[in-house]
Amino acid sequence: MSIPRHWRLQNQRYSMVGEVCNACGAKLFPPRDVCPECSKPAYEPYRFSGNGKVYSYSTVYQAPSGYEAFVPYTVALVKLDEGPLVSAQLTDVDGEEVEIGMPVEMVTRKLREEGEDGLIVYGYKFRRLLREEAA
Amino acid sequence: MLLKPIRDVGIAGYGAYVPRYRLPGSEVDRIWTDGQGGSPIEEKAVAGPDEDTASMSVEAARNALARAGLNPQVLRAVWVGSESHPYAVKPTSTIVAEAIGAVPAVQAADWEFACKAGTEAFQAAMGLVGSGMADYALAIGMDTAQGRPGDALEYTAGAGGAAFIVGPAEDSLAIIEGSFSYVTDTPDFFRRPMQHYPQHGSRFTGDPAYFRHVLASAQQLMDSLGTKPEDYAAAVFHQPNSKFPERAARMLGFRPEQTRTGLLCPMVGNTYAGSSMLGLTAILDEAQPDERVLIVSFGSGAGSDAISIRTTEKIEERRDRAPRTQVYVQRRKEIDYGLYVRYRRKLHMH
Numbered sequence: 001m002s003i004p005r006h007w008r009l010q011n012q013r014y015s016m017v018g019e020v021c022n023a024c025g026a027k028l029f030p031p032r033d034v035c036p037e038c039s040k041p042a043y044e045p046y047r048f049s050g051n052g053k054v055y056s057y058s059t060v061y062q063a064p065s066g067y068e069a070f071v072p073y074t075v076a077l078v079k080l081d082e083g084p085l086v087s088a089q090l091t092d093v094d095g096e097e098v099e100i101g102m103p104v105e106m107v108t109r110k111l112r113e114e115g116e117d118g119l120i121v122y123g124y125k126f127r128r129l130l131r132e133e134a135a
Numbered sequence: 136m137l138l139k140p141i142r143d144v145g146i147a148g149y150g151a152y153v154p155r156y157r158l159p160g161s162e163v164d165r166i167w168t169d170g171q172g173g174s175p176i177e178e179k180a181v182a183g184p185d186e187d188t189a190s191m192s193v194e195a196a197r198n199a200l201a202r203a204g205l206n207p208q209v210l211r212a213v214w215v216g217s218e219s220h221p222y223a224v225k226p227t228s229t230i231v232a233e234a235i236g237a238v239p240a241v242q243a244a245d246w247e248f249a250c251k252a253g254t255e256a257f258q259a260a261m262g263l264v265g266s267g268m269a270d271y272a273l274a275i276g277m278d279t280a281q282g283r284p285g286d287a288l289e290y291t292a293g294a295g296g297a298a299f300i301v302g303p304a305e306d307s308l309a310i311i312e313g314s315f316s317y318v319t320d321t322p323d324f325f326r327r328p329m330q331h332y333p334q335h336g337s338r339f340t341g342d343p344a345y346f347r348h349v350l351a352s353a354q355q356l357m358d359s360l361g362t363k364p365e366d367y368a369a370a371v372f373h374q375p376n377s378k379f380p381e382r383a384a385r386m387l388g389f390r391p392e393q394t395r396t397g398l399l400c401p402m403v404g405n406t407y408a409g410s411s412m413l414g415l416t417a418i419l420d421e422a423q424p425d426e427r428v429l430i431v432s433f434g435s436g437a438g439s440d441a442i443s444i445r446t447t448e449k450i451e452e453r454r455d456r457a458p459r460t461q462v463y464v465q466r467r468k469e470i471d472y473g474l475y476v477r478y479r480r481k482l483h484m485h
């Protein structure tokens with residue numbers, strides 16, 4: 001991915017900024033400018049709470065290029081409290097701890113590195129609720 | 136010589152971060168001395184493979200914003216003090232500022248002074264807010280320190296830190312009474328460009344470096360303010376190990392119960408620029424209104440910043456807006472030396 005493309009996606013990826021539909025109030029992530037619920041334009045930025053639940057998940061042992069440092073890792077579909085489903089890596093969790101319905105929260109982590117001398121790409125991942133893990 | 140701005144300033148919010156992984160000292164000892172050497176601390180916090188000073192600073196900063204109850208757009212500065220910035224050229228602070236939503240009308244810079252880079256940024260934030268140039272400034276001390284495999288530092292070089300939002304006194308959970316800095320050119324510890332691991336002149340680390348600077352800054356701050364050790368509910372000193380801060384506290388006249396809450400080194404290791412600031416967050420988590428706290432950092436090279444604060448009644452409503460420091464300390468996943476080597480990339484794969 002080119003450096004300009006990283007830059008344009010940053011706000012969306014660092015802190016889960018999506019959009020809210022002015023017409024029906026639906027929250028959109030990722031931002032797509034047209035509401036999937038009512039087809040009206042949706043341009044208003046909306047910062048998601050980052051809270052949700054694991055909807056489904058799968059563990060990756062053979063990672064694509066740039067992600068090798070993290071194997072094995074779990075990728076999940078997360079149902080956000082505001083409604084949308086997003087796909088993201090889980091972090092700070094052991095594979096056997098993951099279960100459907102597990103409450104998770106968004107954190108910003110390194111997604112990958114473009115080699116030893118390239119860009120470090122940061123973005124959202126999800127972890128078990130901190131308060132529950134420490135309990 | 137007291138550092139004190141014209142306008143009264145304080146701490147509007149604070150936030151801690153410690154990664155989840157722990158390397159027991161006994162593991163380092165097992166690998167390098169066949170378990171015969173002992174370890175200066177129980178265990179140290181280790182950053183996960185997807186963590187670095189930038190990502191860790193983001194979480195601490197979000198915690199500080201939550202406690203302060205502030206919109207990130209009111210921040211006029213985001214300053215990160217560290218000796219483990221992820222890039223040699225490209226600020227950590229811009230990544231943090233973007234991720235927390237503080238860009239673009241914000242000053243951003245990275246600070247360096249070994250382990251006191253964080254308190255340096257904090258003092259600068261006092262000046263920025265104290266002059267009236269800004270209402271709020273964010274100062275972070277955060278590190279993912281590395282010791283050379285087999286070196287004495289490998290037992291203690293940990294990961295973690297804290298973020299503080301400095302603001303006007305009337306919106307503060309603790310008023311800053313004043314600060315004092317004591318600096319000399321001392322070759323106790325250094326790392327040249329392109330070198331992965333630091334060098335330390337062991338002859339220099341104790342008396343001429345740590346104790347000389349820490350004792351001087353703390354004593355001169357208290358003399359300037361007219362305070363005594365018994366005026367403080369708690370004190371926290373930079374923690375390269377457990378013994379140095381305990382001895383410094385004793386030499387200044389503090390009792391062990393005054394330093395207990397902030398002494399996190401035995402559980403998380405030496406978090407370098409994060410060390411004394413992280414200890415302060417643990418103290419603030421427990422402090423009552425109208426209590427004095429002394430914080431004393433130390434950075435090799437060498438210098439020490441001492442800061443005296445006094446809590447306000449706002450501390451009680453704000454502290455539970457974000458996870459307490461002990462929540463991070465008690466969250467732990469033990470790893471062995473092999474996984475540590477992998478997570479911290481001590482193996483060359485090519």
Ligand SMILES: [Zn+2]
Nearest residue numbers: 021024035038
């Ligand atoms: Zn709609």
